[in-house]
Amino acid sequence: MRTTHLLPTVLLATALPLTSGCFSTGDDESAGGAGGLGSAGNAGDAGGGAGDSGAAGQAGDAGAAGSGGAAGGAGGHAGGAGSAGHAGSAGTAGAGGCAPADGDVCAAIPAFVGTQVVDGVGDEFCSVPAQVFGYADSEYQYVTNVAADTSLSQVTARLAWDASGLRGHLHVTDPNLLHEGVEPYDGDNVQLFIADATPSEYFVNSSYSGGANQLFMLPAVPGVSDPSAVVYPVAVGTPAVAFDFAGRVVADGYEVEFFWPWQNGAPSQGTALWLDLQVGVQDVAGAGRDFEYALALRDVVGGSNCETSASRNSPWCDYRHWCRPVLQ
Ligand SMILES: [Ca+2]
Numbered sequence: 573m574r575t576t577h578l579l580p581t582v583l584l585a586t587a588l589p590l591t592s593g594c595f596s597t598g599d600d601e602s603a604g605g606a607g608g609l610g611s612a613g614n615a616g617d618a619g620g621g622a623g624d625s626g627a628a629g630q631a632g633d634a635g636a637a638g639s640g641g642a643a644g645g646a647g648g649h650a651g652g653a654g655s656a657g658h659a660g661s662a663g664t665a666g667a668g669g670c671a672p673a674d675g676d677v678c679a680a681i682p683a684f685v686g687t688q689v690v691d692g693v694g695d696e697f698c699s700v701p702a703q704v705f706g707y708a709d710s711e712y713q714y715v716t717n718v719a720a721d722t723s724l725s726q727v728t729a730r731l732a733w734d735a736s737g738l739r740g741h742l743h744v745t746d747p748n749l750l751h752e753g754v755e756p757y758d759g760d761n762v763q764l765f766i767a768d769a770t771p772s773e774y775f776v777n778s779s780y781s782g783g784a785n786q787l788f789m790l791p792a793v794p795g796v797s798d799p800s801a802v803v804y805p806v807a808v809g810t811p812a813v814a815f816d817f818a819g820r821v822v823a824d825g826y827e828v829e830f831f832w833p834w835q836n837g838a839p840s841q842g843t844a845l846w847l848d849l850q851v852g853v854q855d856v857a858g859a860g861r862d863f864e865y866a867l868a869l870r871d872v873v874g875g876s877n878c879e880t881s882a883s884r885n886s887p888w889c890d891y892r893h894w895c896r897p898v899l900q
């Protein structure tokens with residue numbers, strides 16, 4: 573919506589001091605008349621578009637007053653009117669400009685609209701409802717360093733899909749970016765478990781199959797390493813599935829963005845994926861991974877083939893622990 577408010581000049585003239593035009597120095601000069609007052613600037617555009625239920629943006633600032641009149645001409649002609657003021661700046665987007673954080677990644681994944689630029693910035697996911705979760709909200713919890721504070725890590729996840737693949741952006745709060753270890757899980761990382769067809773086997777004793785992937789996305793560790801991504805592991809004899817990834821450090825942690833192409837052709841609306849999201853955290857130097865948590869650790873009917881210890885009963889060893897969000 574665009575709103576325009578033109579203030580009547582007469583009102584502005586009573587509210588602002590007049591600005592006089594300058595005089596020329598012509599031979600037969602007489603005083604030039606005062607320059608007219610500039611007209612008011614246009615009001616700014618309204619703020620960013622509202623989300624599904626977001627509040628409208630704020631109105632823009634009023635335009636600046638017009639500049640003074642031009643110098644009077646030779647012979648004492650009156651000065652011209654001042655130029656119009658600049659249009660007001662656009663209003664800021666309303667707080668509700670993006671969709672509210674009422675998403676449920678394990679239940680439904682909305683359709684993606686627009687064009688994604690995989691750069692770590694999640695502005696193209698503004699209309700996608702986010703799911704915010706942390707250690708306390710997760711079904712899978714695993715602590716390896718009790719000195720760490722599990723309450724400091726929180727994820728804001730936005731996932732969406734189209735005919736090409738699954739797209740996502742994750743914002744992770746993290747007080748201390750660290751990665752001390754050889755394996756991708758030995759430090760701060762995000763893991764996406766994904767399969768667009770039911771895998772033919774579990775994973776603990778074999779490689780992933782059926783297009784299932786475990787994607788690691790690691791933030792930059794300032795001064796140490798750049799953002800990186802790993803597909804791990806891949807099925808024996810098949811190439812690693814390429815996916816687009818970008819990460820960046822932000823004020824309160826880090827963000828990762830990805831595009832994962834469908835492995836079994838474009839799915840139709842209503843298809844249920846196999847999917848899980850896991851976050852690994854290292855905040856204590858020298859300790860390697862401190863803890864990790866994943867959205868889903870669903871009960872497996874008939875038992876998981878990896879329930880040999882608490883740490884092995886986890887998303888990485890059996891896809892049946894994952895959740896089954898439906899493509900909307
Ligand atoms: Ca982006």
Ligand SMILES: [Ca+2]
Nearest residue numbers: 748749854855
């Ligand atoms: Ca950390």
